[in-house]
Amino acid sequence: DAKTTQPPSMDCAEGRAANLPCNHSTISGNEYVYWYRQIHSQGPQYIIHGLKNNETNEMASLIITEDRKSSTLILPHATLRDTAVYYCIVRVGGTSYGKLTFGQGTILTVHP
Amino acid sequence: NAGVTQTPKFQVLKTGQSMTLQCAQDMNHEYMSWYRQDPGMGLRLIHYSVGAGITDQGEVPNGYNVSRSTTEDFPLRLLSAAPSQTSVYFCASSYKFGASYEQYFGPGTRLTVT
Numbered sequence: 625d626a627k628t629t630q631p632p633s634m635d636c637a638e639g640r641a642a643n644l645p646c647n648h649s650t651i652s653g654n655e656y657v658y659w660y661r662q663i664h665s666q667g668p669q670y671i672i673h674g675l676k677n678n679e680t681n682e683m684a685s686l687i688i689t690e691d692r693k694s695s696t697l698i699l700p701h702a703t704l705r706d707t708a709v710y711y712c713i714v715r716v717g718g719t720s721y722g723k724l725t726f727g728q729g730t731i732l733t734v735h736p
Numbered sequence: 737n738a739g740v741t742q743t744p745k746f747q748v749l750k751t752g753q754s755m756t757l758q759c760a761q762d763m764n765h766e767y768m769s770w771y772r773q774d775p776g777m778g779l780r781l782i783h784y785s786v787g788a789g790i791t792d793q794g795e796v797p798n799g800y801n802v803s804r805s806t807t808e809d810f811p812l813r814l815l816s817a818a819p820s821q822t823s824v825y826f827c828a829s830s831y832k833f834g835a836s837y838e839q840y841f842g843p844g845t846r847l848t849v850t
Contacts, residue, residue: 658837667740667826667841668779711778720830720837721767721786723794726778 628712633731636706642699644730646712649693656718657688659697660726661708668711668726671697675718702734737762740842742827748848749817757812757845759827765840766832768810772796772823773844779826785810786832817849 629647636642648657658673672679672686674695679686685698699706711729715722743758761768769784771794781794785804799821801813810829814821824846830839 665844667828667843668839669841670838673837718837719832720839721832723769723781723784724779724828724839726771726773726780728776728778 630730636702642702644697647694648714658713660711663708707734742842746846759810761829765829768829770812771826819849822849
């Protein structure tokens, strides 16, 4: 699976959009980008995933660059409950099962 | 649905003791797995199962055993606890087929080995 690079921490004001970047410059054609988050002391939670098209669901939007070497997770209106560690994961196949390789992630702190 | 449940929530063991961490899911998921998370680190896969009667090793399997006799349950056994196994353990499950793309994680078991 391709390696990912994320900033260790980011801040965001409540109500503003949070844009979390992820670099995956060695991604191959059959690898998908997944995002999970882990709120303090809880199990990780799936957010969104994509291959090459931009994706949106009720939680977030995922923007993948045309060359697929980087992506951005967007939380459109961040709330205090969005404070968490966000993990960008790249893995083969668009399936749910299989190993998820969690790196260090980005600690997002949402301020009042 | 209760989702993925784990028991106990907290456990303290002495070195050399054995115990079983329980994991159950009520979503009829074929795939189940165990991860451990150490402070400041990401999750590492211990063992996984793609269905009842089928298990395989992840990246850190030493010191742990698993079995999968039913679809619902996937217990993790520590054979002889060591301080290096102090960690938070998460169980996860998902469908193996179909259009669902997420893995569901339990709340975790916090284990301390003294």
